[in-house]
Amino acid sequence: MLKKAQKLVASSTVPWIIEKLKPTFDFTHKPLQIDNKQIELLYIKTVVNGDKLYSTVIKPFFEMQSLKNIEAYFNSLPNQQEVQSKDQLLVELTKGSVLIVIKDNILLFDFKQVHLDVPLPTNVEPTIQGPQYALSEDLITNINMIRQRYHQPSLRVEMYSVGKKVHQSVAIIYDEAIVKKDALKEIKSKIKDIEKDLVLASADLIRCLNSKKRSLLPTTILTERTDRISYNLSGGKVIIIMDGDSNAILAPAVFFDFMTSMEDEYHPYWVSKFTSSLRYIGFFSCIALPGLYVGLTSYNPDIVRVELALSVAGSRVGVPYPSYIEVFIMLIVMEFLTEASIRLPKAVSATATTVGGLILGTAVTEAALASNILIIIVSAVAISTFVIPINEMSFAIRVSRYVVLIFTTIAGMTGLALALIGLVMWMANKSSYGEAYFKLFIQGKNKET
Known part of the structure; x- marks a missing residue:
């Protein structure tokens, strides 16, 4: 028995489909006939699995004795799709479905040819332990x-x-x-x-x-x-x-989800807590270190030990511009290196960015365009950025640190404190599909704390 949704009449639907798809070279309209049996096949051959179509439809058609048996066989296939409208038929044909006309009735089957159904290795979220294969593109x-x-x-x-x-x-x-x-x-x-x-x-x-x-x-x-x-x-x-x-x-997804790596589930308890703490330290370093450098060198050097303040001041001897311009230039250069490492071919990206960073850092300090301590800070910031396991949050933090830097440039350490408090308030006031963005909850086992 045909499904109730299949109400389209073949005598009017098939000519309409042929008119819509005939201009394309890979559209196929193939009538099959032997003795008193006849069916019609309509499909786009470049997206259809030809071998599967032959073994599932064409070969059984010529082997079965009656059209009634053929119709019963077609209706028993597991890949049959529900027919709802003419427009839906067109869309399904472009995706790899085959339309079969039998006794003025329309049947639709999925024979999609898939070339990307192999699981891919994990590239974006690699782990030492746990599954090493990711999703495919099918x-x-x-x-x-x-x-x-x-x-x-x-x-x-x-x-x-x-x-x-x-x-x-x-x-x-x-x-x-x-x-x-x-x-x-x-x-x-x-x-x-x-x-x-x-x-x-x-x-x-x-x-x-x-x-x-x-x-x-x-x-x-x-x-x-x-x-x-x-x-x-x-x-x-x-x-x-x-x-x-x-x-x-x-x-x-809330904030704490972005700071979670799947390896936290595979490591022993204290190892997981230690690596998780490193991520939060890296998160704070990524946001606050550039602003902290500007606040200490230009506004409030007295809040640290005298030896450290003198060391920082001595490293900036000869630098011809204020600390905030120095930091801004070096952060932009670091962003250039990060983007270059992403865009370059894998065979040369690591070498090009590593050599470029070493040469650039040495040349900048020797030319007194930036202090040695700033080079260390910028390197620490770059490393801290990649400690965050989820890229979406990592990119957001890369932008947020410039906001913190601007506040610190305007008001010194007070501006840094206000910027960090404002960031926390912003997150606390945000929601994700009804969930508080700063909500602490455990995903596994459906527990909340």
């Missing part, structure tokens, strides 16, 4: 990998489509028993309201989901790790995966 493969790690009957997968022109498939995955209902409702509403023509990546989808387009602090996590996904599912979070992207979106 949506079905990613859902399979998640289900292999999270065996709960309450796990739900809902499919949506985003982008008026690309119609990218998006899956929302959550554990119905423990999911945060308000966050789930808000995420679904925002995905349905997306009006953008092109949504090509998960990072682009995050921008569409963000109600405040110019917000600096991230409210979602972009991850490639299946163990992080399982960990967050067990904490009631919502997972969003887009077809064609090897990253998943985790929401809602």
